[in-house]
Amino acid sequence: MQRISAIGKGIIRRGSLRWNATGTRFHESRLVGSVLFRDIQIIKPQDTFALVGSKKQFRANSTLAQEEEKDQDVYQPVSFKEYGKIDQKTLKALKAEFGYENATKVQNKIIERMPINGDLMIKAKTGTGKTLAFLIAGIEKLVQEYQEKKVDGRGKKREKIGIMVVSPTRELAFQIGEEARRLTKFHGFDVSMFVGGEPVVRQLREYRYKNHDIVVGTPGRLLDVWENSNLFRESADQTKILIFDEADMLLDMGFQQEVDKIIRLSPKDRQTYLVSATMSTKIRNVATEAFGKKDFEILDCVEKGEGNVLQNIKQSYVSVGWDKHYLAMYSLINSHIKKMKDELKRGAKIIVFLPTTKSVQIYYEVLNTLLGTGRHDDRRGARGGRGGRYGDNSDGVFVYCLHGKKDQVTRSNISKRFRAHGTNNTDSAILVTSDVSARGVDYPGTSFVIQVGVPGSVEQYIHRIGRTGRAGKQGEGVILLSEADQVFLDTVEKEQKVKIPHNEDLDREMLSALSNAYNDVVAKEKKDDVDQADHEEPVLTEIELNEREKYVKEVQKFKSKFDRVNIDDESADQMYTSFLGFYTSTDIMSKINPSLLLTHLAKSLLPFGIVDTPPLPRALRETFDSIITKKNNAMRRQNSTNYNRRGGGGFNMGFKSNYNRNDSFAGKNSHKNFRGKNFRDENNAGFGESYKFRDNNASNQRGGGYRSNDRNDRHKGGYNSGYSRNDDDNLYSRK
Numbered sequence: 194m195q196r197i198s199a200i201g202k203g204i205i206r207r208g209s210l211r212w213n214a215t216g217t218r219f220h221e222s223r224l225v226g227s228v229l230f231r232d233i234q235i236i237k238p239q240d241t242f243a244l245v246g247s248k249k250q251f252r253a254n255s256t257l258a259q260e261e262e263k264d265q266d267v268y269q270p271v272s273f274k275e276y277g278k279i280d281q282k283t284l285k286a287l288k289a290e291f292g293y294e295n296a297t298k299v300q301n302k303i304i305e306r307m308p309i310n311g312d313l314m315i316k317a318k319t320g321t322g323k324t325l326a327f328l329i330a331g332i333e334k335l336v337q338e339y340q341e342k343k344v345d346g347r348g349k350k351r352e353k354i355g356i357m358v359v360s361p362t363r364e365l366a367f368q369i370g371e372e373a374r375r376l377t378k379f380h381g382f383d384v385s386m387f388v389g390g391e392p393v394v395r396q397l398r399e400y401r402y403k404n405h406d407i408v409v410g411t412p413g414r415l416l417d418v419w420e421n422s423n424l425f426r427e428s429a430d431q432t433k434i435l436i437f438d439e440a441d442m443l444l445d446m447g448f449q450q451e452v453d454k455i456i457r458l459s460p461k462d463r464q465t466y467l468v469s470a471t472m473s474t475k476i477r478n479v480a481t482e483a484f485g486k487k488d489f490e491i492l493d494c495v496e497k498g499e500g501n502v503l504q505n506i507k508q509s510y511v512s513v514g515w516d517k518h519y520l521a522m523y524s525l526i527n528s529h530i531k532k533m534k535d536e537l538k539r540g541a542k543i544i545v546f547l548p549t550t551k552s553v554q555i556y557y558e559v560l561n562t563l564l565g566t567g568r569h570d571d572r573r574g575a576r577g578g579r580g581g582r583y584g585d586n587s588d589g590v591f592v593y594c595l596h597g598k599k600d601q602v603t604r605s606n607i608s609k610r611f612r613a614h615g616t617n618n619t620d621s622a623i624l625v626t627s628d629v630s631a632r633g634v635d636y637p638g639t640s641f642v643i644q645v646g647v648p649g650s651v652e653q654y655i656h657r658i659g660r661t662g663r664a665g666k667q668g669e670g671v672i673l674l675s676e677a678d679q680v681f682l683d684t685v686e687k688e689q690k691v692k693i694p695h696n697e698d699l700d701r702e703m704l705s706a707l708s709n710a711y712n713d714v715v716a717k718e719k720k721d722d723v724d725q726a727d728h729e730e731p732v733l734t735e736i737e738l739n740e741r742e743k744y745v746k747e748v749q750k751f752k753s754k755f756d757r758v759n760i761d762d763e764s765a766d767q768m769y770t771s772f773l774g775f776y777t778s779t780d781i782m783s784k785i786n787p788s789l790l791l792t793h794l795a796k797s798l799l800p801f802g803i804v805d806t807p808p809l810p811r812a813l814r815e816t817f818d819s820i821i822t823k824k825n826n827a828m829r830r831q832n833s834t835n836y837n838r839r840g841g842g843g844f845n846m847g848f849k850s851n852y853n854r855n856d857s858f859a860g861k862n863s864h865k866n867f868r869g870k871n872f873r874d875e876n877n878a879g880f881g882e883s884y885k886f887r888d889n890n891a892s893n894q895r896g897g898g899y900r901s902n903d904r905n906d907r908h909k910g911g912y913n914s915g916y917s918r919n920d921d922d923n924l925y926s927r928k
């Protein structure tokens with residue numbers, strides 16, 4: 194059974210995949226390159242998700258609609274008006290401010306139950322309109338109360354907080370605040386923001402003169418003002434409705450303490466809503482606490498046995514080593530941009546997720562040089578310019594960098610600018626970011642999500658990939674996994690009942706052909722320097738030989754651009770260390786072979802000409818030691834026969850040998866031979882070795898001028914300082 198998540202008014206006919214609607218019409222299936230995408234669209238230009246391309250283009254595409262005819266079990270949208278439960282002023286805002294006439298599935302479920310008097314747990318897939326769903330429910334409750342108490346917009350100041358929304362990130366808080374403002378425009382409600390990174394004094398000053406209808410904030414700042422400002426405390430102590438958006442993230446990780454306190458401080462007779470696209474079992478237990486042990490209703494819009502990722506998001510993985518990420522991404526992004534332009538006559542909107550701040554900074558530098566302007570247009574106060582005009586993309590490619598260690602003004606700026614990238618012109622935009630952008634944030638028109646390495650959890654994978662395919666649009670998500678990471682695929686399959694296939698646009702053979710072409714280009718360029726005796730000619734398959742020539746051109750372009758990338762040793766080392774730190778904190782670490790992980794992660798240094806892994810901070814080494822000890826104990830218990838047959842080695846053997854040969858990570862440059870050999874052995878006939886196209890002379894590189902500005906200095910402590918949590922919405926330090 195295939196399910197379509199669709200928003201609009203009409204009927205989808207079984208078998209014909211046709212949506213017939215009053216005033217709206219949509220349906221489509223189309224061939225994009227070799228890949229079949231099914232797309233669902235509402236053709237209504239004034240709609241914010243009247244989608245890709247012109248009407249004419251859409252009609253042209255929709256001739257392919259009948260190609261995919263499958264059983265559909267689809268929610269039939271209901272007009273907001275038809276419920277007869279929504280106040281006229283809210284209805285007016287839904288139409289005038291948002292251009293929406295029909296409720297989405299989750300909105301439908303909530304509106305049907307209105308007025309909501311108890312506590313709620315709301316679960317629905319990403320991008321299906323949960324924000325408006327909980328806002329409508331809360332606002333209508335407030336409107337009802339104000340009517341009963343005869344309070345109107347011009348009356349006495351409303352001192353008690355009507356609705357308090359807690360968001361894990363600042364970007365999401367601003368987004369919710371903005372939607373609340375628009376939705377209550379005709380009610381004359383006030384919305385106040387309390388987020389970290391902005392002057393609290395100013396926030397409180399504004400608050401003093403406002404009605405306290407709706408407050409939106411991040412946990413740290415909300416708690417701060419609750420505990421330290423009488424003005425805020427007096428209003429918050431009487432909060433009527435408390436809403437936790439992305440509740441599982443708030444309650445499960447990072448913010449446990451703050452959230453516990455907010456729950457304790459808020460009045461017992463409040464209503465509570467917990468909202469998310471994912472609700473782990475653990476969260477359901479924690480929720481009991483949040484609801485003050487009262488009964489609560491669960492509104493689950495995901496059917497039993499169904500995965501949490503929308504069907505209109507095409508998922509895939511690419512099996513690729515950390516040394517080849519840039520080449521793989523260059524190819525994937527270029528072909529996605531081309532596909533969007535050829536098929537839909539629009540630019541691409543791409544989000545690239547990295548696990549740590551340091552890696553966001555480095556991948557941004559590289560992608561900006563490879564595909565964008567190469568300038569740092571996203572700096573605070575910088576004015577936007579045209580994007581790059583490189584490579585096959587004759588239109589601009591704007592590359593942005595966003596993570597939790599940027600100051601708030603810059604973060605808001607970048608977020609605004611990336612959001613504004615339209616879907617109706619041929620410029621493309623790439624946002625290189627951390628998990629600050631993983632949850633809840635709505636960047637309309639995002640067509641492609643790339644995840645680099647494993648995410649923190651399966652839930653995080655779902656939220657990240659959910660930044661595309663929103664509001665019924667089509668989307669595509671790719672995850673780059675090394676051999677060590679691929680246990681993640683089994684976990685997704687087990688938990689989500691979805692098998693993620695290998696990417697068709699960049700299959701194994703093509704990737705290998707690209708790598709070989711790369712080797713050829715490097716070998717040619719270096720023919721005077723390279724010791725030919727050392728350069729083993731790889732044995733190629735027939736396909737590889739044929740494709741080889743084809744890819745040489747693309748690879749030459751890639752290389753000439755990559756040669757301009759200037760990442761210093763220190764930054765690359767910090768990235769490597771931060772990756773290890775990140776892995777130790779993930780759910781998946783318990784399933785990963787640590788020695789394999791170390792070998793693979795070390796390859797992330799190769800593109801920058803570094804063949805030695807840096808010394809690790811003690812805390813991180815100890816964490817790794819304990820992971821290995823635990824794994825070995827578990828292995829011994831579980832399978833002593835196998836263990837013995839493997840010579841008693843197990844993980845310990847594998848890890849220790851690397852570990853020791855790396856001089857316990859204590860010294861660089863002392864084990865070059867081992868490391869160089871190791872990579873050569875593992876890298877497709879010498880790809881890793883020849884990837885050292887840059888002069889590996891540390892002083893040259895350092896003198897090269899690349900410094901990702903003073904921020905580097907803050908990371909000098911490596912793992913510890915680069916990885917520590919430093920603000921209220923920094924989640925668990927990876928941002």
Ligand SMILES: Nc1ncnc2c1ncn2[C@@H]1O[C@H](COP(=O)(O)OP(=O)(O)OP(=O)(O)O)[C@@H](O)[C@H]1O
Pocket residue numbers: 200201241242293294295296297300317318319320321322323324325469470632633634635637659660663664
């Ligand atoms: N009734 C509607 N009709 C059309 N579009 C809608 C409707 N409701 C919401 N949308 C749009 O759908 C998109 C996704 O909505 P929203 O951000 O609320 O999703 P979400 O379910 O909260 O996703 P996430 O789980 O990622 O937080 C937004 O662009 C929003 O404006």
